[in-house]
Amino acid sequence: MKMRWMIGVLLLAGFALSWAVPHFGWLDPYILLVLMYLGINIILTASLNLVNGYMGEFSVGHAGFMAVGAYVSSVLTVNLFPVTGAVFLFPVAVVGGGLAASLAGLLVSIPSFRTRGDYLAIVTLAFGMIVKSALENIESVGGPRGFMGMEQLTTLPWVYVWVVVTIWILRNLVFSKYGRGMAAIREDEVACDLCGVHTRRVKISAFVVSAFFAGVAGGLYAHVLQFINPRMFDILKSTEILIMVYLGGMASLGGSILGASIYTIAMELLREQGAWRMVLMPLLLILLMLFRPRGLFGLREFPWLVPLRDLVLLRPVKKQKEKTHVPAGS
Amino acid sequence: MSLLEVEHITQHFGGLCAVSDFSLRLEPGELVGLIGPNGAGKTTVFNIMTGVYRPTSGRIHLDGEDLVGLSPSAIHARGLARTFQNIRLFKKMTVLDNVRLARYARLGYNPLEALFHVGRFRAEELKILEHARSLLALFHLEDAAGERAENLPYGLQRKLEIIRALASQPRILLLDEPAAGMNPPEIEELMAFIQRIRKEFALTILLIEHQMRLVMGICDRLVVLDFGATIAEGLPHEIQKHPQVLQAYLGVEVGE
Structure with a gap:
């Protein structure tokens, strides 16, 4: 893997492209819009995968965190920053939305200390509902009518940068002691505790980081659409993110990129089918679960997403297949 | 005493x-x-x-x-480290990660350093990587380091569980x-x-x-x-x- 520097070059080239494409009008505005949604969906999917895939919990309230980020960042750009200066303050607003969402994540992770599986699903479901009905009742952000007045500050280069940052940070976390702790919680929480892992701290980290990026995605989403209302962030939105996670594959960032891309593009292609696309997509998902229960790329990773330190040990696996057996004696 | x-x-x-x-x-x-x-x-x-x-x-x-x-x-x-009557390895994790996990508490870096892979992160990770590999080598399991724990034969799974317990010294x-x-x-x-x-x-x-x-x-x-x-x-x-x-x-x- 001496080609690591290539990744940097490709990332820079990608950034240049994300700037050039809208600047020179190489693509249809509609396709540009789809590309931005695709990026936002990648952020949502990868961040939910941290909790649902890597840690094996079942959170169904991701849209709630997204809503917190969307509203907080919108209020920041509309009410707090003067419109003229808002352009370079946009990342501050997005990070602000992310931080607000991670605070919400912290609050949700507290009752989740004692719950797992179904119970955690109920806690996060309730959280999603609370966020939605709270927003419907806050008149200063428009209540059920929604909130508007944002400029279209989200551009393709911004989405690109945030996708890269999200994947990089999630990758860093996954390939650290916290990431190993999360995987061990998924495999056997009691044994994990007995191996000296502070399971509570690991769960909090996962929730907070996951919620942060959901908030970031919300902020970007609000500034593409320039209009948000509480109904956008209901259980259907959460379900959509869940579908992308399971489509791409559990515990795989590469899978999340794939899953979000395939789902977003497929939904756009099926747009002409109208209501039928809501039948076709779930049907595809059922087929996937039957034939590939772990998703397209579950528990696997692209080598370029794995730090070199951890990649070295993937090598002996391939060699081992050729060998007859592992020596049994000690 | x-x-x-x-x-x-x-x-x-x-x-x-x-x-x-x-x-x-x-x-x-x-x-x-x-x-x-x-x-x-x-x-x-x-x-x-x-x-x-x-x-x-x-x-x-x-x-x-x-x-x-x-x-x-x-x-x-x-x-105090232990093993279990019915093997409780982290099945979908690699052999090496099973061993590395047991040293979780001894890794001296905080979440922020983990998020950006800076500060003490690299040195500490390198240290436990070496430690885990040498421990596996001691029991002739180094070739299986990248293998998922569930893929090991039964006897080796038992052994790995003991090695995992030993990893925390x-x-x-x-x-x-x-x-x-x-x-x-x-x-x-x-x-x-x-x-x-x-x-x-x-x-x-x-x-x-x-x-x-x-x-x-x-x-x-x-x-x-x-x-x-x-x-x-x-x-x-x-x-x-x-x-x-x-x-x-x-x-x-x-x-x-």
Whole structure:
């Protein structure tokens, strides 16, 4: 893997492209819009995968965190920053939305200390509902009518940068002691505790980081659409993110990129089918679960997403297949 | 003073008394066997010692420090590591990650350093990578480092579980039926393995086992548990002839 520097070059080239494409009008505005949604969906999917895939919990309230980020960042750009200066303050607003969402994540992770599986699903479901009905009742952000007045500050280069940052940070976390702790919680929480892992701290980290990026995605989403209302962030939105996670594959960032891309593009292609696309997509998902229960790329990773330190040990696996057996004696 | 002192531990589950007034002392470097019929409360004793259960009453001292009420991870940090009766490896994780996980508490970096892979992160990760690999190499498992734990053959899974426990450099190792499901040659090998790690890692070992061949072969001392209470304690050859032990295992003759 001496080609690591290539990744940097490709990332820079990608950034240049994300700037050039809208600047020179190489693509249809509609396709540009789809590309931005695709990026936002990648952020949502990868961040939910941290909790649902890597840690094996079942959170169904991701849209709630997204809503917190969307509203907080919108209020920041509309009410707090003067419109003229808002352009370079946009990342501050997005990070602000992310931080607000991670605070919400912290609050949700507290009752989740004692719950797992179904119970955690109920806690996060309730959280999603609370966020939605709270927003419907806050008149200063428009209540059920929604909130508007944002400029279209989200551009393709911004989405690109945030996708890269999200994947990089999630990758860093996954390939650290916290990431190993999360995987061990998924495999056997009691044994994990007995191996000296502070399971509570690991769960909090996962929730907070996951919620942060959901908030970031919300902020970007609000500034593409320039209009948000509480109904956008209901259980259907959460379900959509869940579908992308399971489509791409559990515990795989590469899978999340794939899953979000395939789902977003497929939904756009099926747009002409109208209501039928809501039948076709779930049907595809059922087929996937039957034939590939772990998703397209579950528990696997692209080598370029794995730090070199951890990649070295993937090598002996391939060699081992050729060998007859592992020596049994000690 | 003993390394570990378990004093008058009692554990009730509702109306059931799983362990009653159990006491045990472990001297540094000892290898003690805990035996008894099924359901005698042996694993419950392990669960109490490692903090999974909080005993109804009683005290546990490690080097004079009270362990009752500490969380399992805190007890692990103080040098008590264990294995499980039914293997509990992290199946979908690699062999290497299973070993590295056990050193979680010894990795000195914070979440922020982990998020950006900066500061102490690289040096610390490199250190445990080396440590984990050398530990695996010591037991000829280095070639399987990248393999998922679930793909190892049964005997190696048992061994990996012990290596995972060793990774945290414990002072006391608790082995819960390490020979379960093994055939006689495998048991011979396991006995040599246990004696080897005992010496090389300067361990104090407490083990639960039903295989008399292993228990009689390597234990310095035995404690016999039945219905949650200690019924006998002594050297292996004494225990073999102990009337109460024979009764517990073989039952009482009718009319006696």
